[in-house]
Amino acid sequence: MARVHDVGRFTTAPEISDLEAFAREALATIPRELRQFVGEVIIQVEDFPDDEVLEELECDSPFDLLGLYCGIDLTRKSATDVPEDVDMIFLYRRPILDYWCESGDDLVNVVRHVLIHEIGHHFGFSDDDMERIEAEL
Numbered sequence: 001m002a003r004v005h006d007v008g009r010f011t012t013a014p015e016i017s018d019l020e021a022f023a024r025e026a027l028a029t030i031p032r033e034l035r036q037f038v039g040e041v042i043i044q045v046e047d048f049p050d051d052e053v054l055e056e057l058e059c060d061s062p063f064d065l066l067g068l069y070c071g072i073d074l075t076r077k078s079a080t081d082v083p084e085d086v087d088m089i090f091l092y093r094r095p096i097l098d099y100w101c102e103s104g105d106d107l108v109n110v111v112r113h114v115l116i117h118e119i120g121h122h123f124g125f126s127d128d129d130m131e132r133i134e135a136e137l
Helices: 004-011 017-026 049-058 093-103 107-123 127-136
Strands: 042-046 067-070 088-092
Touching: 004 042, 017 093, 017 107, 049 088, 067 107, 088 093, 088 107, 107 127
Parallel strands: 042 088
Antiparallel strands: 067 088
16 A cells, blocks of 8 residues: 555555545544544545436536535534434545546645545535635645
8 A cells, every 4th residue: 555655656546545545644634623523424435436326416427526425414413313324425536536637636635635525514514614624724
């Protein structure tokens, strides 16, 4: 598995385990005040979103979706709610790698950006809120 400082040395596409490592490292950079509420959220890296997700979100291509938050955001949760399922953040490896190649951005930064965006959905933040938070990090 490659380490963050080895990102530029890939001769083959980074594996799921590489993106998982980048996501763990990115999570560690999020302010503790936010990170403490993410503890129950599972971060899962998959190659692509499944067909049901693509259909539900009306995506034209499996490359249209870099990540997805699945669950009930904190603004709609109650302490008395019985959880139906675990909150999850999905990061989609192939679309992230495609974006990375097209944008020329650092892969670690791309993974971090997608992760922060999806964590923002967990908190019920708007896109503007998430952009502000990411700019402050």
